[in-house]
Amino acid sequence: MTKNIKVFVPYCLFFLLSFSQASAQRRGATRTKATNTTNVKIDSAKWRVENYIVNRDSAFANPYYALQKLVGGNKRFQQSRSIYPRQDPALIERLSKGQSPFATIIGCSDSRVSSEILFDQGFGDLFIARTAGQVMAEATYATIEYAYLELGTKLVVVLGHSSCGAVSAAIKRPENPPGHIVTLINAIKPAALEIKNMPGDSLDNAVRRNVINQVKLLRGLESVLSRAYSNGDLLIVGAVYNLSSGKMEVLKETLEDLPKTRYNTADITGKY
Numbered sequence: 546m547t548k549n550i551k552v553f554v555p556y557c558l559f560f561l562l563s564f565s566q567a568s569a570q571r572r573g574a575t576r577t578k579a580t581n582t583t584n585v586k587i588d589s590a591k592w593r594v595e596n597y598i599v600n601r602d603s604a605f606a607n608p609y610y611a612l613q614k615l616v617g618g619n620k621r622f623q624q625s626r627s628i629y630p631r632q633d634p635a636l637i638e639r640l641s642k643g644q645s646p647f648a649t650i651i652g653c654s655d656s657r658v659s660s661e662i663l664f665d666q667g668f669g670d671l672f673i674a675r676t677a678g679q680v681m682a683e684a685t686y687a688t689i690e691y692a693y694l695e696l697g698t699k700l701v702v703v704l705g706h707s708s709c710g711a712v713s714a715a716i717k718r719p720e721n722p723p724g725h726i727v728t729l730i731n732a733i734k735p736a737a738l739e740i741k742n743m744p745g746d747s748l749d750n751a752v753r754r755n756v757i758n759q760v761k762l763l764r765g766l767e768s769v770l771s772r773a774y775s776n777g778d779l780l781i782v783g784a785v786y787n788l789s790s791g792k793m794e795v796l797k798e799t800l801e802d803l804p805k806t807r808y809n810t811a812d813i814t815g816k817y
């Protein structure tokens with residue numbers, strides 16, 4: 546019996562090692578490297594700095610840290626150094642008992658703008674609403690309010706992107722668009738008109754203006770969001786994601802003249 550176990554255990558280990566190596570190869574070289582690095586060096590301060598790691602609890606408690614965490618994750622993604630955090634079965638099981646996402650993302654439905662991937666975040670991190678052109682309606686407002694009031698999420702990011710088809714349609718304003726598409730066009734039209742005489746690329750300008758307008762709308766939305774924003778408890782900012790470079794740019798126009806806040810904001814937003 547003992548002899549059988551002695552033979553059996555090394556055999557199992559060999560099998561498991563072979564299996565995990567084969568799985569790792571299937572996942573691809575970049576991911577394997579990142580996963581191994583994560584396992585080995587997750588506690589190293591140097592590794593954390595090099596990989597723009599922001600503590601998750603700090604990000605949940607302070608929206609400025611939350612923004613820094615998104616910017617850092619996007620840097621890893623852009624540099625092909627994603628660490629694919631928080632995707633293991635044990636965490637998924639734990640999350641079934643509750644969630645505390647550290648940011649709400651209002652993004653475009655475009656298949657090339659997946660927030661968890663471009664911010665290199667995992668399960669339970671981001672609360673997301675997506676429509677074409679990130680056009681919002683009553684249900685979207687309620688979604689953001691729910692995240693803030695019930696889940697305690699203190700950062701809202703309105704995320705536009707380059708070459709957005711919905712914004713492009715709002716610039717061109719086709720006659721008699723089919724179905725409900727006119728809803729999107731009407732919502733983005735003010736931004737398209739505002740940038741008409743601006744120098745530069747009209748689509749890029751309209752994408753940015755649309756995000757800025759949407760941020761303004763949320764900041765003034767009675768009663769939950771306007772109060773939470775003006776008393777400095779909820780941070781609402783805008784960003785644009787570049788489809789070609791993979792870079793997310795936080796729009797500086799939405800970081801100016803922010804209300805007084807109780808959070809520590811020193812050396813946070815511009816760090817990465």
Ligand SMILES: [Zn+2]
Binds near residue numbers: 653655708709712
């Ligand atoms: Zn889009």
